[in-house]
Amino acid sequence: MDASLLTLLQLSDSAFPSGGFSHSLGLESAIQHSLVGTKGNLQDFIVASMENAGSFGLPFVHDAYNEGDNVSKVKDMDDLCEACLSNHIAKKASIRQGNSFIDSASRIFHDKQLETLSSSLNHRHFAVVFGVTYRILGFSLDNVMTSFMFSTLRTLTSSAVRLDRIGPIEAQQIQYSLQSSIPDIIARNLDMLSEDASISFPVPDTLQNAHGLLFSKLFFS
Template identity: 40%
Template sequence: MQFFKMAKEQRISSLISVLQIADSGFPTGAFSHSAGFEAAMKKGHIYDQESFKNLIIAVMENAGSFNLPFVKAGYEKSENMTAIISLDRYCDACMTNHVASRASSQQGRSLILTSSETFPDQRIKSLMNSISKPGMKGHQAVMFGCLCAYLDIPLRDCLEVFIFNLLKILCVSVVKLGHIGPMQAQRTQYEHQKNIANIVDRNLNRSVEESCISFPLVDIYQNTHDTLFSRLFCS
């Protein structure tokens, strides 16, 4: 009975940790990014609800095929700081455009900075010290995997929450840009969050060497972000 009680308490604890790091009030700077949506819209590639939904699918699929392998590897290697540094550098080398690379590093660093001030885990503080030094960018996927491992969040939950956070960012950014209203954005989020489990299933065994961009057009949109005359988002 004691074993089952401890297991239940651990599940509740991990659930609460998931809810905290996925909450919009957890300050990681994620909502200052649009994952390429702003550039796509202002370049005329997003013109109705259908084109917006297609972009969401493409962004989520790219996150699954490119980011999830790094999230998983970060989770599994979280106790080996040397391996994490190498993984972060490999992730940086694999980034296909400078805007995505900058956004990933900013969000990853903010995530660990906030977490180091929030959770009393020395491993998170050690990771913060490492990304404060030259030579480590602190990319979001790797940092998110490490953090979830430190918080004893199950790997499957870690991968699903990573995709969910990206979907949430897209739906918030489209409202801020006035493309759709908040109610419609919530319906859109609900429709697409049903695809998260399938994306995780298809990319669960993908290695970092096999990570790739499935929809390169989204990457091209995002790469033009710095050329916009006026910008609401950082990426």
């Protein structure tokens, strides 16, 4: 049996304490602002959010993976991600989730390199620590980027269930339908560097920024 496959499945499991369970990536705000009221609206929002994860998150994942053995360069990427995230809600969510992910991984896998890296970074943004953690644990770049996009899609569909927009069967149908777009998103953003990271669809980003103004909320972002 392939031990690396089992570890990859463990990291991708929703039970892995990566912090994603606390975030809806702006979906809760979109629903409360009446911009996601139908299944079609929901799918459009998920697609736009996945595109943003591809154009903004993947360049940091890619670069952090490639520079995983150079703590100084990873630290610079973490600082760059801090500067590029103008959305204060997304910034807090990225730091919160990044801290949860790398702290959990270092404690679960007892990896000294992860512990050293965690203590060296100023912010621990999620996309950065995601890329370098998978590198340290020995996964291929293709597996890393696929897992990052899968986690984005899974977070959005599970959030939609918890927000009572769709049921669990519908969520899995949407996930099955949209995960086929992941290879294309990766291919279109494969050559982008962290300096090229950008938001492709501003509406989900703007809605997430308004999350802090909600009177009542289930998620942190």
